Each structure stands twice: as C-alpha cells, then as structure tokens.
Amino acid sequence: MTLDSQAISGVEDVPVTEDQSARNKLVIGLLLVSAFVVILNETIMGVALPHLMADLKISASLAQWLTAAFMLTMAVVIPVTGYLLQRLNTRPVFILAMSLFSAGTLISALSPGFSMLVIGRIVQASGTAIMMPLLMTTIMHLVPPHSRGKTIGNISIVISVAPAIGPTISGLILAALHWRWMFLLVLPIALIALALGAWKIKNVTEPTKAPIDILSVPISAIGFGSFVYGLSGLGEAALETPAVSPWIPLGVGAAVIAIFVLRQLRLQRQDRALLDMRTLTIKAFTIPVVMMAILMMSMFGVFILLPIYLQNVLGLTTLQTGLLLLPGGLIMGLCAPTVGSLFDRYGPMPLVVPGAILFSVSMWGLTFVQQDTPVWMLLIAHIVLSIGLALMFTPLFTASLGALPPNLYSHGSAMIGTTQQVAGAAGTALFVAIMTMEGSSLTLAGADAVAATTGGIRAAFFCGAAISIAAIATAFFIKKPIGGHGVSH
Numbered sequence: 001m002t003l004d005s006q007a008i009s010g011v012e013d014v015p016v017t018e019d020q021s022a023r024n025k026l027v028i029g030l031l032l033v034s035a036f037v038v039i040l041n042e043t044i045m046g047v048a049l050p051h052l053m054a055d056l057k058i059s060a061s062l063a064q065w066l067t068a069a070f071m072l073t074m075a076v077v078i079p080v081t082g083y084l085l086q087r088l089n090t091r092p093v094f095i096l097a098m099s100l101f102s103a104g105t106l107i108s109a110l111s112p113g114f115s116m117l118v119i120g121r122i123v124q125a126s127g128t129a130i131m132m133p134l135l136m137t138t139i140m141h142l143v144p145p146h147s148r149g150k151t152i153g154n155i156s157i158v159i160s161v162a163p164a165i166g167p168t169i170s171g172l173i174l175a176a177l178h179w180r181w182m183f184l185l186v187l188p189i190a191l192i193a194l195a196l197g198a199w200k201i202k203n204v205t206e207p208t209k210a211p212i213d214i215l216s217v218p219i220s221a222i223g224f225g226s227f228v229y230g231l232s233g234l235g236e237a238a239l240e241t242p243a244v245s246p247w248i249p250l251g252v253g254a255a256v257i258a259i260f261v262l263r264q265l266r267l268q269r270q271d272r273a274l275l276d277m278r279t280l281t282i283k284a285f286t287i288p289v290v291m292m293a294i295l296m297m298s299m300f301g302v303f304i305l306l307p308i309y310l311q312n313v314l315g316l317t318t319l320q321t322g323l324l325l326l327p328g329g330l331i332m333g334l335c336a337p338t339v340g341s342l343f344d345r346y347g348p349m350p351l352v353v354p355g356a357i358l359f360s361v362s363m364w365g366l367t368f369v370q371q372d373t374p375v376w377m378l379l380i381a382h383i384v385l386s387i388g389l390a391l392m393f394t395p396l397f398t399a400s401l402g403a404l405p406p407n408l409y410s411h412g413s414a415m416i417g418t419t420q421q422v423a424g425a426a427g428t429a430l431f432v433a434i435m436t437m438e439g440s441s442l443t444l445a446g447a448d449a450v451a452a453t454t455g456g457i458r459a460a461f462f463c464g465a466a467i468s469i470a471a472i473a474t475a476f477f478i479k480k481p482i483g484g485h486g487v488s489h
Contacts, residue, residue, distance in 0.1 A: 023202050024142045027090065028151070030201055031135045034094070034193045036158045037186065038101050038128040042070065043166030043303075044182050045121075051179045056114045068229075069118050071425050073125035075224040078417040079275045081133040083212050085410035089203040093134050098194040101127030105190055109183035120183075133413035140401050140409040145481075146344060152398045153340020161333035167307065168322035175319050213267055216274035219260045227253025228422060234429040275418075276411035284403035284481050285412060288396040289419055291352070291474040295392060296423035298363060298464040298471075301431030302385065306366075308435075309457045310378070313371060313450055324379055328386030335390035340398070347480035348395035355391025356475040358384055360468035366461040371454050392471075395478065403481040431460040 049063045084093055104123030111117040135155065143151045173181050226249040233246030260275075267273040280286050310316045310324065339351060362385035369378075397416070404412045439456030447455065 027201055028139060028142065030193070030197050031094070031131075031138060032154065032158055034098055034197060035131050035135050035155075036162050037189050037193055038097075038124075038131050039158060039162040040166050040169070041101075041105070041124060041186055042128065043162075044170045044186075045070075048170050048174060048179050048182060051174055052117075055179065056117070058114050062114065065118060066121055068425075070121050070125040070128075071421055071428075072225055072228045073122045074129045075228045075418060075421040075425070076221045077126050077129035078133065078414050078421065079220040079224065080217060080414075081130050081417070082275050082411040082414035084130065085133060085137050085413070086208050087212070089207050090134070090138060091198070091201050091203050093130060094197045094201055095194070097127045097130035097134060098190060098197060099127070100124070100130070102187065102190040102194055103127075105183050105187045109180050109187060129417070133410065133417050136397070136401060136413040136416070137410045140404075140413075141406065145402055148402060149340040149343030149394065149398050150337060151340065153336040153338070153343075153394045155336075155394075155397070157333040157336045161329050165326060165329060167318075168326045171317070171319035171322035211272045213263070213272055213274055216260065216263060216267070219256060219263065220274060223253055223256035223260045224418065224422065225253070226250070227257060228425045229253070231422075231425040231429040234433045273411075275414055276408060279404060279408050279412045279415050282403050284479055285400045287474065287477050287479075288348075288400035288403075289416055291356075291392070291471060291478065292396050292400075292416065293419050293423035294467060294471045294474065295359070295389065295396075296420050297427030297430070298359075298467050299389065300424040300427040301460060301464050302363070302366070304428050305431050305435060305457050305460055306378070306382070309369060309454070310375075313369075313454050313457070314373070314375065316375070324375065325382060327379065328382040331383055332386040332390040335387060336394055339390055339394045343395045343398055343480075348399045348478045349476070349480075351391045351395045352475040352478050353472075355388045355395075356468070356472040357388070358391065359388030360465065360472055362388060363461065363465040363468045367458055367465050369454065369458055369461065371450055392475075399478055399480060427464075430463065434460040434463050 045066055049066070052058070052066065053063045084096075088096075101124050104120045104125070104127060106120075107123055108117055108120030111120055139148070139151055139155065170182060173179075173185065230246045230248070230250030230253055233244075233249065261277060264273040264275055264277050268276050268278055280289075306325070307321050310321045311318065316324065342351060362381050365377075365381045365384075400416065401409060401412050435453075435456035437456070438459040439452040442452040442455045443449070
C-alpha cells in the first residue's frame with residue numbers, strides 16, 4: 001500500500017503487516033455474511049403477505065405496514081448511524097446491530113398477533129439500518145482506493161443476491177411450512193453471525209469524541225419518519241380514503257427535514273452535526289447519490305409490481321414468481337466482482353452509461369405487458385434490468401464514497417442509506433398509486449379485474465421508464481474521484 005493510499009483510506013502511514021491484512025479480511029468477511037442475513041430479511045416478506053392476511057385476519061392496507069414500518073424505521077435510524085460510527089468502535093457497533101436484528105427476528109417468530117409482528121419488524125430494521133453503513137464505512141477505512149471497486153463489487157453481491165433470493169426462499173418455506181418459519185430459520189444464522197462477530201471481529205477504526213446534538217435526533221426521526229409515512233400512505237390512499245390525508249405527514253416531514261438540514265448546516269461549523277451536510281457540497285459524491293435515488297425509485301417500484309403482475313394477471317404461484325426473479329438476482333451478483341475490477345481499471349463512465357441504457361431499455365420493454373405476455377419475455381426483461389443495475393451500483397457506491405475525505409465516510413454512508421430508503425419508499429408509493437388509480441379508471445370504463453390490473457401496472461411501468469431517462473442523462477456526469485479526496489468537482 002502506498003503512502004498516499006494509506007492517508008486516503010484513513011490508515012496510519014505504515015505498511016500493512018500480514019496479520020493486519022488477515023484481520024482486515026476477516027472483519028470484512030464477517031460483516032459481509034452478517035449484511036447478507038439482514039438484507040435477505042428485507043424482501044422475504046413480500047410473497048408472504050397473503051398468508052399473513054389470512055392467518056392474522058388483517059386487511060391488505062394493514063399488511064403493507066409490515067414492509068412500510070421496516071422502511072420507516074430504516075429512514076429514522078440511518079441518520080443516527082453517522083454519529084454511532086464516529087463515536088463507537090467497530091466491534092460494539094456490530095454487536096449492537098446484530099443483537100437488535102436477532103431480537104427483532106425472535107419477537108417476529110413468537111408474535112401472537114399483528115401488532116407484535118410489526119414491533120418485531122421495527123426492531124429488525126433498527127439492526128439492519130446500522131449494519132450497512134457500518135460495512136461501507138469499515139471498507140472505506142481498510143481498503144486502499146486502487147482496489148475499492150473490487151471489494152465493493154463483493155458487497156454488491158450481497159446487496160443484489162440477498163434481496164433476489166428472498167422471495168424464492170419465502171416461496172419455498174411457505175410451500176411446506178408456517179410463515180413463522182421465515183423467522184425461525186433466519187434466527188440461528190443471525191445468532192451464529194453475532195457470536196462469531198463478537199468473538200472474532202477486531203476494532204479497526206479509531207473512535208473520536210464526536211459530540212451529539214440531542215435535539216437533532218428527534219428532529220430527524222419526526223422529519224424522515226413523517227415523510228416516509230406520507231409516501232407509504234399515498235399508495236394506501238389510492239385504494240381507500242384514509243383517516244388522515246397522506247399529504248399532511250408529507251408536508252410536516254418536508255418542513256421538519258428543512259429544519260433538520262438548517263440545524264446541521266449550523267452545527268457542522270463546530271463539527272457537531274448529526275448528519276454532516278458537507279458531503280453534499282462535493283459534486284463527485286452528490287451526483288452518484290442522485291443517480292442512486294433515481295434507480296432506487298424505479299427498482300423498488302418494479303420489485304413490488306412485477307410479482308403482483310405475475311401472480312394476479314399471469315396466474316403464477318408465489319414459488320414460481322420467486323424462481324422467475326431468481327436468475328436476474330444471481331446474474332447481478334455474479335457480475336458484481338467483474339464490474340468492480342473494471343471500475344478499478346477504467347473508472348465509472350464506461351460502466352454506468354451502458355448500464356443506464358440497459359436499465360432504461362428494460363423499463364420501456366415492461367410498458368408493453370399484456371394479459372397474455374409470455375413468461376420468457378418477462379424473464380429476459382428482468383435479466384437485462386439486473387445486468388443494467390449490476391453495471392451501475394458498484395461504480396456509484398465506489399465513486400460516491402471515494403470522493404469523500406476519511407472524516408466524512410461515516411456521514412457519507414448514512415447519507416446514501418437515508419437517500420435509498422426515502423427514494424425506495426417514494427418509488428413504491430408512486431408506482432402503487434399510479435397502478436391503483438389507472439386500474440380504478442379502467443374498471444369504471446367497464447374493464448374486468450385482470451384487464452384493469454394489467455392497464456394499471458402498464459401505466460406504472462411507463463412512469464418508471466420515463467424516470468429511467470434521467471438515469472441515462474446523469475450517467476454522463478459520473479467521474480472517478482482523483483485520489484479519493486473529493487477533489488473531482
């Protein structure tokens with residue numbers, strides 16, 4: 001490792017010994033395995049909702065909160081992780097994250113009813129929210145800039161394969177077992193990861209005496225929580241008239257987020273910000289984050305509507321749906337290390353531009369779905385979509401965080417995580433609302449249920465395709481950071 005890369009990666013100006021190298025690989029490996037477990041759980045619930053509705057005797061509008069509450073908690077907790085990662089060392093933060101996730105999994109498995117199951121999901125999400133910024137920040141400190149692309153490519157395997165196989169695993173479990181086994185089978189894996197991490201993980205970063213602004217915590221919770229709550233409510237409002245208009249929490253959330261931002265801008269002058277906004281002044285960080293937000297909006301929308309289309313229009317079972325979506329996720333994971341190596345060699349633009357084009361082509365292809373669209377065409381569209389995402393996510397993660405100085409890594413990771421959750425919630429709400437409104441309009445015009453659902457999904461996919469054009473335009477502005485110090489403005 002060169003002296004420059006040591007300084008950039010936040011490591012002391014001394015050569016890395018074999019023992020340190022082995023320790024770093026072990027820490028990263030354990031974090032990757034743990035991240036796989038927690039991310040897998042994020043998508044395992046999707047195909048289980050009909051079973052839960054029947055077993056717990058709840059409506060669809062209530063059942064969707066099992067996912068919405070997870071995203072809501074992630075949006076609330078992630079801003080605080082920037083402080084946690086500065087103030088605490090690697091090992092205690094890992095133990096906190098996996099303990100919360102394991103406790104939430106146990107609560108969910110044993111929950112006697114819907115309310116306790118939601119609480120379990122909230123506790124799970126608290127651990128998940130800490131784990132991903134911990135993984136990204138640790139890698140930015142341990143891995144020199146010239147090989148970060150390859151390492152973050154390995155992370156992309158976790159980020160892409162875990163959500164992809166979640167519905168498949170869920171379908172397999174539900175085909176033979178009760179829904180509680182989705183949690184009972186995950187729990188021992190989470191506990192083993194917790195025990196191994198507590199035993200083997202060494203502290204690899206130096207904590208600083210970062211002060212915390214207590215008032216910023218509830219402000220961020222109210223702001224981001226209200227905003228995501230409002231976004232989730234938009235889809236529900238399209239189905240039925242809610243007791244409270246979703247525009248009220250959206251407006252409250254936007255106003256409180258504005259207050260939060262202004263407070264952070266003032267506090268960062270004394271290095272006391274909960275979420276340091278100086279990350280957004282670095283263009284080489286901000287542009288990739290904006291592109292990730294665009295992708296997350298479209299991707300989450302597709303991931304929620306495609307299973308609905310496959311099951312409610314084409315008549316596939318939950319297991320068949322999970323198996324059809326599996327190849328795309330696996331291909332995305334297999335591509336990730338190669339994409340990471342190519343990034344290290346050629347930079348982001350030769351990857352993100354064709355990736356954005358493939359992504360957009362796939363999205364436009366989905367706008368032509370009919371009631372009798374062949375399954376093999378949807379399989380191809382999903383694979384092309386997955387390849388496009390694989391070409392973009394690793395370069396975007398690496399370019400954005402690599403543009404920051406080491407003292408902003410934890411804040412940059414938290415900023416990316418918060419942006420992803422809010423964009424994902426926005427995409428989900430937008431796609432569901434468009435599908436429902438267009439479907440209702442077609443039903444009033446005399447269409448049957450299947451035709452109305454198809455038309456509604458097609459309209460939502462058209463919205464996603466239009467958004468994908470913005471991804472192509474943004475791709476041409478993604479630059480490789482010069483030396484990782486954020487000087488590529």
